[in-house]
Amino acid sequence: MHEIGVMMEVVKTVENFAKKNSITKIETLVLQIGELSSMIPRYIEACFPAAVDGTxxxxxxxxxxxxxxxxxxxxxxxxxxxxxxxxxxxxCESREWEILSGREFMIKEIVAC
Known part of the structure; x- marks a missing residue:
């Protein structure tokens, strides 16, 4: 499960953002995950408590x-x-296509208190 490593990097990124902007508490973190990305939302949710513990x-x-x-x-x-x-x-039942969306994994929003 590579999600834990990714979530730890997300936590570092958010903490750095918070420090640079004098934010002491974050209420909500919103992530966008594409259906075609290698990240599995339920695994991200499962890893989140361990990744944020003590941060x-x-x-x-x-x-x-x-x-x-x-x-x-x-x-x-x-x-x-x-x-x-x-x-x-x-x-038309063609299998020739170009991906437009769904590979994303990004921090969409950081809601500070």
Whole structure:
């Protein structure tokens, strides 16, 4: 599970941001995770308490927004969700597409008290 290492880096990044901006308490941390990324939201949630233990974020609430894994078909130019459609365009059944979104993993928002 590589999520714990990633979450520890997220905690370091948020703590550095907080220190630079004189923030002493963070209420909520919002992460965006794409459906096609290598991060699994439930594992991120499971790792969060261990990653924040003893840090500025230990009382912080974690929110995760899952971003859809969308692609555009190269044949008919329709946008569709890759997971829902089994990697095949639902309009023309082509398997030739370009990913538009879904690989993201980012800190969206830090809500300070």
């Amino acid at each position: 500025l974020l230990q009382d912080t609430k974690l929110k995760i927004e899952v971003l859809p894994g969308n692609a555009m078909c190269k044949k008919c130019n329709k946008v569709f969700n890759l997971i829902e459609n089994n990697n095949k365009c639902p309009h």
